[in-house]
Amino acid sequence: MASTRRRRLLSFSVLICVTLGLFLLIRPATTASAEVQAGELTLSFDDLAGWENEGGIATDRALTLASEAPSALFTSPPIEAPLPFNAVVVSWGPRPAEEDESVLSLYVRTAPRGGEWGEWWEIRPSADLTLPEDELITGDFIMLAAQEGTHEQLQLRAQLYPAVDGTVPRLEQMQITFIDSTAGPTAEELAAQAEALAQPATSESGYPKPPVIPRSVWCTDPACNYSDGLEYRSVTHLILHHTVTNIDADSAAAVRAIWRFHTFNNGWGDIGYNYLVDKDGIIYEGHLGGDDVVGTHASGANTGSMALSMLGTFTTVSPPEAMRNAAANLFAWKADQKGIDVFDASRLPNMSWGLPHVSGHRDVYGMTACPGDSGHPWVPWLRDEVARRIGFTPEHIYFDEQDPATHFTRSPINWNSTASIGYCGFNRNAWYTWSVTDPAASTNWAEWRPEIPVAGRYELSVYAPYCLTRRDDTDGARYEINHAAGRSTVTVEQGNRLGLWTSLGEYPLTAGTGNMLRLTDLTTTDSGKGVWFDAIRVRYIKPGAALQGPDSASIMNPVRFTWSVSAPESLASQRLQVATDAAFQNVILDAPHPAGARSATHTVPHPGGPLYWRVRLVSTRGDTVNSPARSFTLMVDTTPPTSSVTNIYLFPNGHYSVFWRGQDDASGVARYNIDYRLSGTTTWNRWLTSTTNHGGYFIPPQPGAVYWFRSQAIDAAGNVEPFSPGNGDASTAEAIILTNHNFLPLFPR
Numbered sequence: 001m002a003s004t005r006r007r008r009l010l011s012f013s014v015l016i017c018v019t020l021g022l023f024l025l026i027r028p029a030t031t032a033s034a035e036v037q038a039g040e041l042t043l044s045f046d047d048l049a050g051w052e053n054e055g056g057i058a059t060d061r062a063l064t065l066a067s068e069a070p071s072a073l074f075t076s077p078p079i080e081a082p083l084p085f086n087a088v089v090v091s092w093g094p095r096p097a098e099e100d101e102s103v104l105s106l107y108v109r110t111a112p113r114g115g116e117w118g119e120w121w122e123i124r125p126s127a128d129l130t131l132p133e134d135e136l137i138t139g140d141f142i143m144l145a146a147q148e149g150t151h152e153q154l155q156l157r158a159q160l161y162p163a164v165d166g167t168v169p170r171l172e173q174m175q176i177t178f179i180d181s182t183a184g185p186t187a188e189e190l191a192a193q194a195e196a197l198a199q200p201a202t203s204e205s206g207y208p209k210p211p212v213i214p215r216s217v218w219c220t221d222p223a224c225n226y227s228d229g230l231e232y233r234s235v236t237h238l239i240l241h242h243t244v245t246n247i248d249a250d251s252a253a254a255v256r257a258i259w260r261f262h263t264f265n266n267g268w269g270d271i272g273y274n275y276l277v278d279k280d281g282i283i284y285e286g287h288l289g290g291d292d293v294v295g296t297h298a299s300g301a302n303t304g305s306m307a308l309s310m311l312g313t314f315t316t317v318s319p320p321e322a323m324r325n326a327a328a329n330l331f332a333w334k335a336d337q338k339g340i341d342v343f344d345a346s347r348l349p350n351m352s353w354g355l356p357h358v359s360g361h362r363d364v365y366g367m368t369a370c371p372g373d374s375g376h377p378w379v380p381w382l383r384d385e386v387a388r389r390i391g392f393t394p395e396h397i398y399f400d401e402q403d404p405a406t407h408f409t410r411s412p413i414n415w416n417s418t419a420s421i422g423y424c425g426f427n428r429n430a431w432y433t434w435s436v437t438d439p440a441a442s443t444n445w446a447e448w449r450p451e452i453p454v455a456g457r458y459e460l461s462v463y464a465p466y467c468l469t470r471r472d473d474t475d476g477a478r479y480e481i482n483h484a485a486g487r488s489t490v491t492v493e494q495g496n497r498l499g500l501w502t503s504l505g506e507y508p509l510t511a512g513t514g515n516m517l518r519l520t521d522l523t524t525t526d527s528g529k530g531v532w533f534d535a536i537r538v539r540y541i542k543p544g545a546a547l548q549g550p551d552s553a554s555i556m557n558p559v560r561f562t563w564s565v566s567a568p569e570s571l572a573s574q575r576l577q578v579a580t581d582a583a584f585q586n587v588i589l590d591a592p593h594p595a596g597a598r599s600a601t602h603t604v605p606h607p608g609g610p611l612y613w614r615v616r617l618v619s620t621r622g623d624t625v626n627s628p629a630r631s632f633t634l635m636v637d638t639t640p641p642t643s644s645v646t647n648i649y650l651f652p653n654g655h656y657s658v659f660w661r662g663q664d665d666a667s668g669v670a671r672y673n674i675d676y677r678l679s680g681t682t683t684w685n686r687w688l689t690s691t692t693n694h695g696g697y698f699i700p701p702q703p704g705a706v707y708w709f710r711s712q713a714i715d716a717a718g719n720v721e722p723f724s725p726g727n728g729d730a731s732t733a734e735a736i737i738l739t740n741h742n743f744l745p746l747f748p749r
Contacts, residue, residue: 043176055071064169074171081152086143093171103160104158105161111153127369128244128272129261141257143245143253143254207337219259220256232289235338237355241361247317270288279312295307301355313372324385332389343394344357345500354500359379366421400427415431426463426535433521435529436527437524460505464498479492484508485507506541543565556635574593611634636717643660647730648730656700657697658695674709674712
């Protein structure tokens with residue numbers, strides 16, 4: 001990833017060849033007191049051939065194993081460094097083929113001139129510093145402890161073992177980079193100034209950025225300052241690294257040494273990490289450019305990520321507490337600033353698979369141990385701590401397959417664990433097997449029975465990690481969901497959804513462990529591809545109400561309200577509310593309704609002006625959800641209705657059918673009172689009270705006598721029609737006589 005700036009800087013480098021079997025490259029100092037000094041030694045086969053050896057042979061231009069030898073050990077003579085150094089990086093070759101299982105282990109020890117040799121350090125291949133196009137393997141940094149100052153001598157050892165198939169390792173050449181980064185302030189000096197160097201408080205709300213040692217303070221080399229080639233992208237992912245250096249090294253000097261190697265030897269144009277943190281929790285600004293600058297730390301994952309590297313090697317020891325807390329504070333600041341859901345995952349712009357928003361470097365490609373076998377286990381802790389610090393509660397409930405609350409069970413044989421491939425997976429573990437299309441060959445299955453806190457509707461999602469298995473992954477994972485409403489099946493193309501959460505849809509789930517998600521190795525699409533059994537998550541779907549009527553039109557009392565409910569499985573109870581204001585500060589109707597109600601009729605008090613109504617829902621877990629409000633206007637009705645008795649029919653048995661009608665152009669007739677009176681008297685008697693019928697069967701108290709009838713209508717607004725004066729509306733003397741052949745079929749209502 002050499003930038004324009006990198007090419008320009010290298011054009012000013014000076015190559016100095018020294019003919020003592022060693023080739024020395026020293027970058028001349030521009031400001032000797034401030035510049036990070038560096039030099040390189042190249043060891044050819046002619047230099048390697050003189051090493052002491054046990055069981056080895058120098059032949060065919062390479063150090064290798066003697067015939068039939070079980071191993072070989074080569075030891076170099078003491079090598080004088082071209083300059084005093086506090087850091088060493090060793091590269092060697094040739095780079096073996098990927099399938100080569102032979103072993104070549106390198107070791108180094110250093111000493112001051114005339115002093116005692118230190119311990120042997122194993123030089124592990126660095127997947128971070130070895131680029132895909134490199135011909136040589138680059139090892140991890142070897143840094144001296146702060147109290148050792150600088151050394152001038154170095155000695156190397158190479159131990160070789162054959163592969164099972166007889167393939168033997170070869171060592172043809174080596175390149176050693178010596179760095180002196182002691183010029184400049186020490187970590188102790190910077191720690192004393194840390195508070196003064198902290199960025200001034202800003203007016204930004206949210207979680208504060210922790211104190212950071214600015215780049216301009218720790219990086220005193222003039223080449224640290226440049227302006228071209230910077231790129232910016234808003235951060236969505238937070239990636240944890242370790243530098244694989246001596247944790248007891250002076251951290252300021254270590255940062256300068258890493259900057260020098262990344263910038264010039266790796267050709268990255270700058271230090272790769274955005275930030276670095278030491279064992280005491282002191283954070284250093286890394287890559288130049290400030291907030292959201294794109295670093296060079298994880299290849300395709302550079303764009304859109306922020307990298308923090310822990311200064312030290314965390315292969316067998318855990319990061320110190322101060323370092324962990326500083327990392328959590330830095331990630332919390334960025335997560336709060338960018339609104340990052342630290343439990344979720346998504347794709348970065350230059351990546352074809354997903355990546356958890358808080359990840360270790362090894363999670364990106366699966367080709368590095370970074371941030372170490374004892375550093376990587378802290379990634380889940382980081383997620384939890386960042387969320388706690390910024391007060392973030394995820395909307396999902398996460399169930400890792402190792403979590404007892406998941407009640408995960410699986411068939412007993414033929415399983416693979418990601419423990420053998422770098423502990424990839426959500427929360428550092430996943431199970432996988434290989435797909436089959438023959439039901440008779442299907443042996444692997446697993447079931448999740450997560451503890452659901454309350455009954456309701458939930459979205460169910462599954463996770464398939466990106467892991468380096470060197471085989472393709474299935475596009476036919478068939479998930480079976482047993483839920484409160486029955487059974488559903490969803491097929492997921494896991495190969496296209498690696499590193500991402502995939503929704504299986506929404507389902508009604510019961511409380512407890514009665515729901516079940518099942519996956520097997522059986523597909524209809526492929527055989528011999530990876531099928532992933534990892535974490536699941538559920539998201540509670542709150543109920544919601546969509547109001548249907550009334551709307552803004554003017555209506556009369558009583559009012560009929562209708563609405564629909566989404567996620568009804570999550571609904572425990574509901575209330576219909578009417579208020580005089582859109583904020584519902586003055587509620588004039590608050591009526592409870594059962595969860596199954598979708599309509600109601602209410603007489604609404606009429607204070608005048610527009611009214612607002614909504615449905616207030618209470619979910620099964622106790623949430624209160626208000627629907628959007630709608631307005632309506634009540635029509636004012638002060639005019640009484642009119643009515644009259646219209647027809648009377650006489651049956652052969654002397655009984656009568658009496659009919660009446662009413663009219664109201666405003667709220668409408670709601671009911672009637674019907675009276676009768678014996679002809680020749682003045683007393684009216686109540687026959688029917690508040691009837692909604694329009695006819696009735698009248699049996700005269702005195703058969704053969706004449707009776708008068710009158711009606712009184714009451715409208716929906718409560719207005720009452722006054723009785724008309726006089727004899728009444730109609731009498732039985734005017735009745736239409738019915739015979740047995742022309743009876744009315746029924747009474748109109």
